Amino acid sequence: MMNYISMLKEHGLKATFQRMHILEVIGECGHKDIDEIYAEVIKIHPSLSLATIYKNIIIMGQSGVLSEVPVVGKKSKYEIVKADHIHLICTHCGSIEDKHTSIDSENLLDQLAASEHFNLDKKEINLYGTCGHCQNIKAS
Amino acid sequence: MMNYISMLKEHGLKATFQRMHILEVIGECGHKDIDEIYAEVIKIHPSLSLATIYKNIIIMGQSGVLSEVPVVGKKSKYEIVKADHIHLICTHCGSIEDKHTSIDSENLLDQLAASEHFNLDKKEINLYGTCGHCQNIKAS
DNA sequence: AAAAGTAACGATAATCATTGTAATTTATTC
DNA sequence: GAATAAATTACAATGATTATCGTTACTTTT
Structure with a gap:
């Protein structure tokens, strides 16, 4: 709450x-x-x-x-x-799950932006695919 | 061509x-x-x-x-x-630049999806900010 | 190369999504 | 609690997308 x-x-x-x-x-x-x-x-x-x-x-x-x-x-x-996080987007049921992860890619992306002289405001990482639930439905 | x-x-x-x-x-x-x-x-x-x-x-x-x-x-x-790539999206001029980079995050994201039993189809990484050109315009 | 068959195009209508307007209501400040 | 400014509502107006259908064009077969 x-x-x-x-x-x-x-x-x-x-x-x-x-x-x-x-x-x-x-x-x-x-x-x-x-x-x-x-x-x-x-x-x-x-x-x-x-x-x-x-x-x-x-x-x-x-x-x-x-x-x-x-x-x-x-x-x-x-x-x-x-806080920054990754989205797991299921293209079957439309669900979106957040994944707060201290993945190194965060820093790698900061470095990439810096090397391109790009003033970074926001990082967006979305993974599209099928969630575990929808995989089970299709299997049965 | x-x-x-x-x-x-x-x-x-x-x-x-x-x-x-x-x-x-x-x-x-x-x-x-x-x-x-x-x-x-x-x-x-x-x-x-x-x-x-x-x-x-x-x-x-x-x-x-x-x-x-x-x-x-x-x-x-x-x-x-x-091929998979990263987008640098300038929120001032709207330009989008592709960055094809063999960044490790690719594998990290695959691993993340696998650990979540998420069947991954597509990875989307977008960085929002100000491109070098627009930074110069604002400075002058 | 010509004809037949199927799919795509174009114009417009219809629908759906979003934003603007103006009168009324509400939250905040004193 | 009254004054003020901002937010809400209902609806109108606009903008974006999709559907329809007669016409046109691509592809395949001959």
């Missing part, structure tokens, strides 16, 4: 119901696209407008609260900003 | 003018989104329809000729399928 009120205020945003509901859904579910967030959020707040979700996803993205995860062939997912 | 005719036929696709023009634009420019491809293509083939580009991007993507590069906050770019 996180304190979304302070999370929002630290980023200079008003702590509205709507934003808290959106963050709760993303915080609990991990990775959701706009429509999935909307579907979840209206269960607890039926009058919340889809436009509000669009606007808040944008503003919370710009403020550094949320991070967009663009996915091949799908709508982007959104997650709460946290 | 590549032979787009055989590239298409090897993937079971008819070699039409339109597809060749699309591939030429992507092949020469590297990474373009739908609108950029359209703008370039109609210079040499003004009657080519935007719908044709959409349809062919999809079918050439499914056939393994093209690869989608989803980008945070932008429309996806498309590139011709080639």
Whole structure:
């Protein structure tokens, strides 16, 4: 459980119901696209407008609260900003799993950027394939 | 210069003018989104329809000729399928540079996937930041 | 080289996704 | 608790993508 009120205020945003509901859904579910967030959020707040979700996803993205995860062939997912990690994206069920790993590649990528005189802001590593669960389904 | 005719036929696709023009634009420019491809293509083939580009991007993507590069906050770019590489994405000018590097992270990522029982199809590494050119512009 | 058959193209319509507007409501500050 | 500024809502407007269907073109077979 996180304190979304302070999370929002630290980023200079008003702590509205709507934003808290959106963050709760993303915080609990991990990775959701706009429509999935909307579907979840209206269960607890039926009058919340889809436009509000669009606007808040944008503003919370710009403020550094949320991070967009663009996915091949799908709508982007959104997650709460946290330490660098790798995404395991299942192309069968669409699930996305985070892998926080102190893999050396982090440093290698920093070095690569430096050697190219590229001022690095963000590293994104996505692995696409089939998760263990979907492999079992196909085998049976 | 590549032979787009055989590239298409090897993937079971008819070699039409339109597809060749699309591939030429992507092949020469590297990474373009739908609108950029359209703008370039109609210079040499003004009657080519935007719908044709959409349809062919999809079918050439499914056939393994093209690869989608989803980008945070932008429309996806498309590139011709080639060996694994890293993208350096400038958030100021939008340029995308490929970096073919025999970085060890490749193997580390394979190992990570294996240890998670994740059947890996595709590795995507994108570095977001400011390219050397845009750094110079800001400094002056 | 010509014809047949199949797939792709082009124009437009239809649908889906996203953003803008303006009046109302709400969170924050004093 | 009142004032202020920002956020929300509903809906309109725009933009992006997909579907349709008559026409055109590639490929194969002869």
